Amino acid sequence: MGRATKFIIWFIVACVGLFVVTAIAFRLFFDPNDFREDIESAVRKSTGRELIIEGDISLKLFPWLAVEVGRTTLGNLPGFEADTLAEFDRAKLGVRMLPLLLRREVTIGAAEIDGLQLNFEVNAKDQRNWSDLIATDEESETDAKPDTGGRALDISGVDIRGATIHYVHRPKGDEYRLTDVNLALGRVSNAGTPVPASGSLGFSVKPGGYSGQIDIETSVSLDREAAIVTFGESFMQGVVDGIADAPSRIRFETAGIEVRAEAQTVTMQPVALSVLDIKLRANVETFSYADTITPTAAIEVDAFSPRSLMHQLGVEPPETADPAALSSLALKAKAQVRENDVALTGLQATFDGAAFRGSLVVPTVSSGRFRFDLSGESLDVNRYMAPAADGDVGAGGDAVPVEIPVDLVKALNASGKVRVAAVQLGALRLENTGLELTSQGGRLRVHPITADLYGGKYDGDVRIDASGATPVLSVNENVQGVDLAKLALAMFEKKNITGSIGGNFKLSGRGADMGEVQRSLSGTMAFELKDGTYEGTDVWYELRRA
Numbered sequence: 001m002g003r004a005t006k007f008i009i010w011f012i013v014a015c016v017g018l019f020v021v022t023a024i025a026f027r028l029f030f031d032p033n034d035f036r037e038d039i040e041s042a043v044r045k046s047t048g049r050e051l052i053i054e055g056d057i058s059l060k061l062f063p064w065l066a067v068e069v070g071r072t073t074l075g076n077l078p079g080f081e082a083d084t085l086a087e088f089d090r091a092k093l094g095v096r097m098l099p100l101l102l103r104r105e106v107t108i109g110a111a112e113i114d115g116l117q118l119n120f121e122v123n124a125k126d127q128r129n130w131s132d133l134i135a136t137d138e139e140s141e142t143d144a145k146p147d148t149g150g151r152a153l154d155i156s157g158v159d160i161r162g163a164t165i166h167y168v169h170r171p172k173g174d175e176y177r178l179t180d181v182n183l184a185l186g187r188v189s190n191a192g193t194p195v196p197a198s199g200s201l202g203f204s205v206k207p208g209g210y211s212g213q214i215d216i217e218t219s220v221s222l223d224r225e226a227a228i229v230t231f232g233e234s235f236m237q238g239v240v241d242g243i244a245d246a247p248s249r250i251r252f253e254t255a256g257i258e259v260r261a262e263a264q265t266v267t268m269q270p271v272a273l274s275v276l277d278i279k280l281r282a283n284v285e286t287f288s289y290a291d292t293i294t295p296t297a298a299i300e301v302d303a304f305s306p307r308s309l310m311h312q313l314g315v316e317p318p319e320t321a322d323p324a325a326l327s328s329l330a331l332k333a334k335a336q337v338r339e340n341d342v343a344l345t346g347l348q349a350t351f352d353g354a355a356f357r358g359s360l361v362v363p364t365v366s367s368g369r370f371r372f373d374l375s376g377e378s379l380d381v382n383r384y385m386a387p388a389a390d391g392d393v394g395a396g397g398d399a400v401p402v403e404i405p406v407d408l409v410k411a412l413n414a415s416g417k418v419r420v421a422a423v424q425l426g427a428l429r430l431e432n433t434g435l436e437l438t439s440q441g442g443r444l445r446v447h448p449i450t451a452d453l454y455g456g457k458y459d460g461d462v463r464i465d466a467s468g469a470t471p472v473l474s475v476n477e478n479v480q481g482v483d484l485a486k487l488a489l490a491m492f493e494k495k496n497i498t499g500s501i502g503g504n505f506k507l508s509g510r511g512a513d514m515g516e517v518q519r520s521l522s523g524t525m526a527f528e529l530k531d532g533t534y535e536g537t538d539v540w541y542e543l544r545r546a
Helices: 003-029 032-047 097-103 137-143 306-312 406-411 484-492 514-519 539-545
Strands: 051-053 057-060 064-069 072-075 084-088 090-096 105-114 117-122 152-169 174-185 195-206 210-223 228-231 234-241 248-254 257-260 265-268 271-275 278-284 296-304 329-337 341-351 354-363 370-380 414-425 428-440 443-453 456-465 472-483 497-510 522-534
Touching: 032 051, 032 057, 296 306, 428 484, 456 497, 472 484, 484 497, 497 514
Parallel strands: 105 152, 117 152, 370 414
Antiparallel strands: 051 072, 057 064, 064 090, 072 084, 084 117, 090 105, 152 174, 174 195, 195 210, 210 228, 210 234, 228 257, 234 248, 248 271, 257 265, 271 278, 278 296, 296 329, 329 341, 341 354, 354 370, 414 428, 428 443, 443 456, 456 472, 472 497, 497 522
């Protein structure tokens, strides 16, 4: 063995021995807990917040430079409700020594954190309790250091267990809470390869009263230079309370989501959503998250049963003459999610086989108002009337009168227009029918109601006032120039009546059902018959005989 070789071997042995002696001395004479107060003081000086390290601090040197910290809290600013901005029960992070020293490679083991709790708040003065920890654009440019390059980053994984994230916006009254957040990330490196991610969490939203538990599975890619985060194929499923009487299963999936931090925009691949047995597909336009999030999407909803949906929402569906009524509704539209409602434009709806087009606004807050503007080709109203069941009679053998829908009128906050080319109402066929509806505070009005009726015209004004103890129904209806022959044939199957008829009805009554309304009915009625004949009968003879 040459002298050079022996020298190298002894040098290596000496270095290893020196490192071992240093490590032993480090363990014997160095306690990281001795620096606890220095760390707390440095944080207090730089942020003005109280950092309290209650748990132990442990440090290992080889082969990992590993730090583990016990329970720690970071205080909140004055003027905010929570005592702390952040806290955790345990955090651990390790870095491999040799790659860092020899090749400037940052190789991190699994980063672990238990019991993390974050409290974000916007107070009544519109101040944010985290804004002082975020550098402004000017500070970021001043503090920015040139990229030296050549550094490699490698993290074995990230494991977050039992975290809680609370956000409250006092001026708006919004409150969001994520609980029991568990998140596992796979290997992270600056090679840009997708990082598998999975997790679960509970959530609650106020106002709205929504809460639930969901599971998430996705992958994440990070482009640090372009400040772009890309989520790959993503799935979310779970159970949500607050949508219906019973907990509702929900499923969300998309092929990908791209978040651009500098532009503060989100771009999504086509989305599939399933909730309350309703399946929805959406092509979402790129939207901003800088302020209020208001995405716009082209949506398509597969046919579902409104009757079944009413049952799930705790609403008793009405009995209808046609048992198949209220059984199918399919939608296509452009939807925009706004702060207090969802607006559907370019709407194409197929309701129990009848096609409608127009627009619809559905409120997402309890004080919101339904708005609609719809047109269709045909509608058979008879399908949705109360059934004439054989046993549906009163004690005297008369049919049980139809009840005034008081609860519906009191709850309905809506306005809109409907136009239908042909309407079947009882034995009557109305054409070019149109109506406008307004309802608020227990007062419903349908006016004007217009239609072509057997060569003549009909217009009406129907009101229901359910704001008091007893509902009041009033009508003001007019018919002009109606062909009596066609009307008699349709209503009575009579072919021996001719002429034209016009008239006016101004009536009102009060009561819980139509029977009580009829018994209290008052008002005026007027008819005018022109060129009327009753073929096959000598009217003057019958009058004289009478």
